[in-house]
Amino acid sequence: MSPAPHERPLPACASRWDNAPNLSDYTTTYVQFKWSQAQQMLLQGADTEAPYHLNIAHLIVDRHAAGPLREQLALRWLGPDGQTRDYSYAQLSALSNRFANVLQDLDLGPNPTVFSLTGRVPELYIAALGTLKAGGVFCPLYAAFGPEPIRTRMVAGKATVLLTTTALYRKKIAPIRASLPTLKAVLLVDAPDSPNADDTNYNLQHLLTAAAEHFVIPPTTTEQPALLHFTSGTTGQPKGAVHVHEAVVAHYMSARWVLDLRPGDVYWCTADPGWVTGTSYGIIAPLAVGATLICDAQEFHPERWYRILQEQRVTVWYTAPTAIRMLMSHGAQTAAQFDFSQLRLTASVGEPLNPDAVNWGRTTFGTPFHDTWWQTETGSIMIANFPALAIKPGAMGKPLPGIEVALVQRQEDGSVDILDTTEAQGELALRTGWPSMFRAYLNEPARYQQCFAHGWYLSGDLARRDADGYYWFVGRADDVIKSAGHLIGPFEVESTLLAHPAVAEAAVIGKPDAVAGELVLAFVTLKAGYAATDSLRRELLGFARKRLGPAVAPRSIEFSGPLPKTRSGKILRRLLKARELGLPEGDLSTLETSEPDSDNAPK
């Protein structure tokens, strides 16, 4: 059967380029590549005698600031009122030195954990780099989180320092400050030019000005923790995935191969640094290559996005399916007014990009979107459509060189069977040992161990592989919700709803949505004495949004009778989902294709 027109493979986008792509011969490179070669490439120009030469911040900023890219633009920030702030590699190096000195001067003890809760501001980048230089761990939080997700994560991560703004502090931190005993200092990006409010809230600008511009990075090993990113599972609280300094090797190679980044490229990653993409590919990977980052402070707006692509002469653009679909629905007329001829490569991550959207990219920007697949745990892109290969619209693509992928079936005894037939469908597994693999779930060694079997990392994502070796996303093996590219754990949402006095039971599912992939839908059973009214529904919605923030809270709430459960009392979210989708409840074969809950697997 031949594919429908919109699913037909598209020619490799690099076939239209004047220069060869960074990865021109995928097949040979896949066979021959070793990660040790990547480290050697990355260390070019680094002072390999120095005991800190493997520090991420040294490799991605100081190394360039000491070489030919010294005066090149590293970061251009586009502010809310049309203002622009530019930072060269030399300036970014000096400012992050100052931030590292600020941390040292605050005398916080070794390896402080620095959380950030800000919008997209230059100080976020300076703090991330400065924290890495000081030997600390950087943990960015999304500013649209409510106080509850923030508290959970800061407690689990034992936050020592928080970078935030005055408004976010007042609204989201002040109410929970008493429950953050490890927090020693709050650095306010925009504190008014006055003495500090109290002993632990500091005016960051004052501290940066007072700090020395010279800083010597302490000795850094490849296995030293560098980044902490929280992600969600079906059960329990969010998991803190720990990444180490060695991860930069995979960030660097994947940026070269998949995004085809080169020194001097103008690169825009639209993901917020509060999510893993915005850190791995919004800060580290592009700086490692020596590109210029574009950072837009404002929210999504079609016309402004098109204007940024045109006016900043963006050459490589990494964005997400929800944004792409919102641009598509905005209509072709607006896009047609802009010139995108300088755009060499576009890529997408977050959830599978539908074939129509891949093709729309080609019509609108002259280059189809290259879909990529990875997770918080993998730290960098694992599977992708490459510029030198034909794109299969709708496919995840092929594994990166250095990444061995298998489709597996978990067995009762904890082992896995490898499924090696064409068109087989199973759980995506990755052979352990790539540089950006997560090294722990913070404080949860048992949960970490459950992700591995016989040398494979088990991703929890189901996929199939076609005859050409391309992988196709099938679904999640668990109940985690993916909305606008972000993972949302049902437990976190249900716990908050259960805190309301009217709620007896709550179950949360992802309701399919044409734009966001899924939207969070909550089913709620009321306690006796409460009536299922519209005003109570609104009250619950507001209750959840106030605590969880819009990024995590349900978008809609339905009142329900007793929720379906297993004999052991576990709520059957899949059955609720089947009902919501109008699937026959007696036939759940499409929903129960695998272990129902990867957090508890193997059973």
Next chain:
Amino acid sequence: MTESDIKTAVLESLRAIAPEADVETIEADVTFHDQFEIDSMDFVNFVSALGKALQRSIPEEDYYQLGTLNGCIRYLSQ
């Protein structure tokens, strides 16, 4: 449609999407996002609720003219 009708419908649509927001304090030229944390998914739902309330069909290419109260008033009183 008067300015006051539009304002009433805007506030009611905002309440439906974000009941926790104190919409009485609305500032007419500040975006809903900046005042009430209306994110992009909320915003699409807001415009659709507003269209229903006022029985106006609002084409998607016009959505982003409706990001503030004054934007809504300008657009909807045309």
